Amino acid sequence: MAGRGVKAHADERAAGPPAGDGNEGSSACAECLRRGALLGRLSQRIAGLLDGGDRRPAGLLELSDDDLVKAVGGQGASRQLDRFRREFDVERARRELGRAGLDCLCRHSPCYPGGLLRLSDAPAALYVAGGRSRLSALLAEPVVTIVGGRSATPHALEVAATLGRGLSAAGVTVVSGLALGVDAAAHRGAMKGGRGAIAVLASGADVPYPSSHRTLYEAFRARAAIVSELPPGTAPMRWSFPARNRIMAALGQLTVVVEAQQASGSLITADFATQLGRDVGAVPGRVTGKWAAGSNALLRDGARVIRGPEDVLDDLLGVGELRARGRGRSSAGSRARRDEAGDRSDDLSPDLRRRREALAAAVREVSGVVELEPSVRLVLDAVEAGEGVEAIGRSARLSAGEVRAALGRLELMGLVTRDGLGAYERTSRG
Known part of the structure; x- marks a missing residue:
């Protein structure tokens, strides 16, 4: 739309x-x-x-x-x-x-x-x-x-x-x-x-x-x-x-x-x-x-x-490309949009580049950029609201012990939360 x-x-x-x-x-x-x-x-x-x-x-x-x-x-x-x-x-x-x-x-x-x-x-x-x-x-x-x-x-x-x-x-x-x-x-x-x-x-x-x-x-x-x-x-x-x-x-x-x-x-x-x-x-x-x-x-x-503020800024201002470059990769969709608009970072004025980088930094400060080990990423990707260790393990194809260890790390990082019954849910940072 x-x-x-x-x-x-x-x-x-x-x-x-x-x-x-x-x-x-x-x-x-x-x-x-x-x-x-x-x-x-x-x-x-x-x-x-x-x-x-x-x-x-x-x-x-x-x-x-x-x-x-x-x-x-x-x-x-x-x-x-x-x-x-x-x-x-x-x-x-x-x-x-x-x-x-x-x-x-x-x-x-x-x-x-x-x-x-x-x-x-x-x-x-x-x-x-x-x-x-x-x-x-x-x-x-x-x-x-x-x-x-x-x-x-x-x-x-x-x-x-x-x-x-x-x-x-x-x-x-x-x-x-x-x-x-x-x-x-x-x-x-x-x-x-x-x-x-x-x-x-x-x-x-x-x-x-x-x-x-x-x-x-x-x-x-x-x-x-x-x-x-x-x-x-x-x-x-x-x-x-x-x-x-x-x-x-x-x-x-x-x-x-x-x-x-x-x-x-x-x-x-x-x-x-x-x-x-x-x-x-x-x-x-x-x-x-x-x-x-x-x-x-x-x-x-x-x-x-829309997964977070960076997706909105990418659509509004093209900031997502800078965020991706900061992690060493660039999304194909973002490149296509920028190419279509004739917008290349190398052609930016120093003032505009500083402003775009400041916007990208603001997004990183709020939403965080988190790199995860493959097994921990599998567990995070498998988390659905209200599911326990067993269901997450089936989705991630990992043992219960591996899932619990990964969930513990994800909780400490603020990427998932757990209720009193042991069910997990991703936070907005996840």
Whole structure:
């Protein structure tokens, strides 16, 4: 599922986003502020219209104010809209933004994210917590969207955190939804990586959701950015989750699905990314379980294989080639992509070479480069989540003693973990 190439983003990477100016005021025009307020006013009616179906507001958000009200407003829709227009006070809306500590960008603003303009139903108003200067700085770098299931396995959570941290350390902005599971793990990893991140909410940007993530939400307001198309104070609705997924897909040059069951909402994000011509990647998961059935299906259908941050950077910036050379080998796929792009390390300027090597070093620091003896590698390759020594030995064709010795080494290296019942699982470093 490959879209447009994005290797052109090998420009100078900022050390991090600016500290943020807090509430910088609304640059949105009156028309777009009114549209945003109308969407908030109609949110429950949209939910009533879509509940029980797909819940994606397909086509609804493209409608004009009149047609949207007619579609969801029922009897007296025109009178409702006329009353809303009479009562709407632009200056009061701006004051409410100030009280909530939010900025508001509209489609006519020079600060409005360019990626969103590719959407046929781009939000008229985008509400921002953390400051539009910080948001602009984050979007000036390569952007990767990381999504996955809320009920994620420990392995998926570790992979998501490693991806977030590794990409952030390499100067890539991570976008996700602040939801339970994979989203929060990716966000926490990104904050540890030092670059910052963007959270896209299905509620108003001033409404922490889920409430259990209030601490993470406050950290984002202080050091990252939060965006939403819904006005202040709006509670999340079932329709607003798939609606926000289209925003996440449009912001990212690559969408990575870490782990998703067959009906996971993260597959909606991947679908939106494909429709926009953006790249989609997925982390391979166990084929005999339900947890990765959806993400494995993406791989079957042509999504890029993502094993760690280096795979993402290889696609975005060509860093994987340098990483491979550092180990004395070069992947054929990476060479082909670089040759196709006319990109050869010998032709790089000293400045660009230093930057690419710094990115590769950041990946090595986070994910580690581990060389293993052949027998230990066989055991690692044979480990599947939840299996014991006997099953691993059958797969690796090694004795129980050899397997136990190898597993002991792999545990010390942080490549596998063991639960209280003696079952082993690979970590994201494995």
